[in-house]
Amino acid sequence: MERIVILTGAGLSAESGLGTFRDKDGLWTRYDLNDVATPEGFARNPALVHEFYNARRANCLAASPNPAHHALARLQRAAPDSVCLVTQNVDDLLERAGAADVVHMHGQLTRALCADCGHRWDAPQVMDPSAPCPACARPATRPDIVWFGEYPYYMDRIEHALIQADMFVAIGTSGNVYPAAGFVQQAAAAGAATLELNLEASTTAGLFEDRRLGPASQIVPAWVDEVLAGKHGRQGK
Missing domain, CATH: 3.40.50.1220 (TPP-binding domain)
Incomplete structure (x- = not known):
């Protein structure tokens, strides 16, 4: 071949059942991408970012x-x-x-990334900004997703x-x-x-x-x- x-x-x-950016009534329309899909948004409000990706992860896990x-x-x-x-x-x-x-x-919704040390691991279904990194113990857990402005x-x-x-x-x-x-x-x-x-x-x-x-x-x-x-x-x- x-x-x-x-x-x-x-x-x-x-x-x-997984929405696209262009869906008129999808999950993306309820959030500002600058708040939930950029490193700057995560620095400002990590709880909001986790809320958004927890919803996306639940949507993904429910899909076939x-x-x-x-x-x-x-x-x-x-x-x-x-x-x-x-x-x-x-x-x-x-x-x-x-x-x-x-x-x-x-990146992947099912993976987590430490914003401090770069360690990666399988993400739980619900992530929290206070959760410590398994490697360095710092509360810098983020979704292992490539955000706007990242390579x-x-x-x-x-x-x-x-x-x-x-x-x-x-x-x-x-x-x-x-x-x-x-x-x-x-x-x-x-x-x-x-x-x-x-x-x-x-x-x-x-x-x-x-x-x-x-x-x-x-x-x-x-x-x-x-x-x-x-x-x-x-x-x-």
């Missing part, structure tokens, strides 16, 4: 993988050395669908995969958040075929060679079936 890099965004998990998650996990299991799953999502639905070694460039995780690994890719696929992404929005250009410059799978065209849709629009739970399994049958894309580099 060709080497495929798959980038997933909020649209992958929307049908599982949808057919798109299961399809991507099936694809990865079929060719674990050829498929690199990169996600902007902080949920664990791909893992619960059976995927392994998912690259969480924006995404695993960028070296992702860029290496993009350079080596024969195909780059973006699923459920808005095309508004960098550096992820620039991955299609990096992959195309390296000679990869590019495909967007989305509910509606993203702001970077014009940069893709091909696109398919529709609910992720429908178009992703259909595309995975084609890949596994050897019927996708152009041939190699």
